[in-house]
Amino acid sequence: MTDAQDRSSNTVANACERCSVRHRAMCAAVDFDHLGALEQIVSHRQFAPGQSIFDESEPADYVYNVSNGDVRLYKLLADGRRQITGFLRPGDFLGLVKQDTYAYGAEAIDAVELCCMRIVDLERLLREMPAVRDRLLDMSRDELAAAQEQMLLLGRKSAREKVLSFLLLRARHDLDLDEAESAALDLPMSRSDIADYLGLTIETVSRTFTSLKEEGLIDLPSAQHVVLPNIEAVEAAASAD
Amino acid sequence: MTDAQDRSSNTVANACERCSVRHRAMCAAVDFDHLGALEQIVSHRQFAPGQSIFDESEPADYVYNVSNGDVRLYKLLADGRRQITGFLRPGDFLGLVKQDTYAYGAEAIDAVELCCMRIVDLERLLREMPAVRDRLLDMSRDELAAAQEQMLLLGRKSAREKVLSFLLLRARHDLDLDEAESAALDLPMSRSDIADYLGLTIETVSRTFTSLKEEGLIDLPSAQHVVLPNIEAVEAAASAD
DNA sequence: CGAGCTGTTGACATTGCTCAAATTTCGTGG
């Protein structure tokens, strides 16, 4: 809501070459020699917490990569009910288009920095560098697999299983290698975001956190900090497929 | 379960040139001159109603296009709960892979004929014909948008809205142009399939059909035949976004 | 004609939602 940080289209010095998330992003498929060409067509934008990046059905000109911060993607019903379809983190891609309009809305959860590219420039890039197209196809395949996993969660899991699966998903992302026995998570999104992601109400999410804490499956030093002292026990309770 | 029709790998005479769903499938991006090359790497397989096409997590060698019939894609939890992630019809693509294994299971709903291609052959084709890669990227984008729409349905719609949205989805596909005022639908899948697609129980699906019929929103000449006498009224009730 | 599915209907149980209030957290200004 405060737009103190809304310095749209302000080009940031941070070159692609030094980009810390390049290896996780679409740009991983651009070889070192062509990073200059990439740099010429990207710009950076910053968003304050809560600020809208784009709305569903808005005409789509740009695609984005998250450089910093957390983003929520969502779809709305006419009466305001909201479904969050994904949380994005640095390195993730957004800007899926359906006939020149965005297929979902996107908002900054915390302070967000995006790397932006005009869709027309992206298309030229794709023509020149087929490897980037492969990379995009791989990324959308992963996204699709994640979406199907989420359908399983939304359609068939209990509130308790939903919350546990969500925590495990965050834990696995943070750990990357799942060798650790325990994990400490930071949840930048609100209970309301979590509820709309899991198809629950905020009250049910809150109650579920409380009862998991009482059971000793998790610890809650604060509302946004969750500790999983025993990941295996959480996995067993989450009805992992 | 009867595998009378399981004549795997039996090559069918029906050439790509005469394929009735080519324009809707991945193959639409193959130009006429290269259809011969396509034909050399595809084969056909037939499946009886209920027969498994592949299981989730099975090693993936082939990708498929549906030539005929209806297919269900699903994911399972350890205790047997099932989420159907999509119903496929002629022209649709299946065989999404995640690290060389299928990301979901697939079964024939009725008599199904598939057009099959080894993944290694597909990859060669992609190298030779970049347009096919574009086509695949477009198709997975559409699939992703559909998956997000389904998340909205699963997470945020009531049983009644879910059933109505499902009927509208089928109606829109059948009509293609949404100019008609009414529609007659054929539902090849069972109530159990519909329930597992919508995140409901068969009883709730059945009760919802009955009450929609009592309200006059739909007509049910038989369990698999649904008539929507007034599509606009259905849209209004479905909480269309 | 009877067995076995699939679908429908009924009675009841339960999960998760709604509404409401208490509590905690956090930013702002004095």
Next chain:
DNA sequence: CCACGAAATTTGAGCAATGTCAACAGCTCG
């Protein structure tokens, strides 16, 4: 640094939508 107000979170009580269990009906295939 502390006080205040707004917002987010938690907790409580009651309820409604949907699930569970059971019986019944209708259809299909031997």
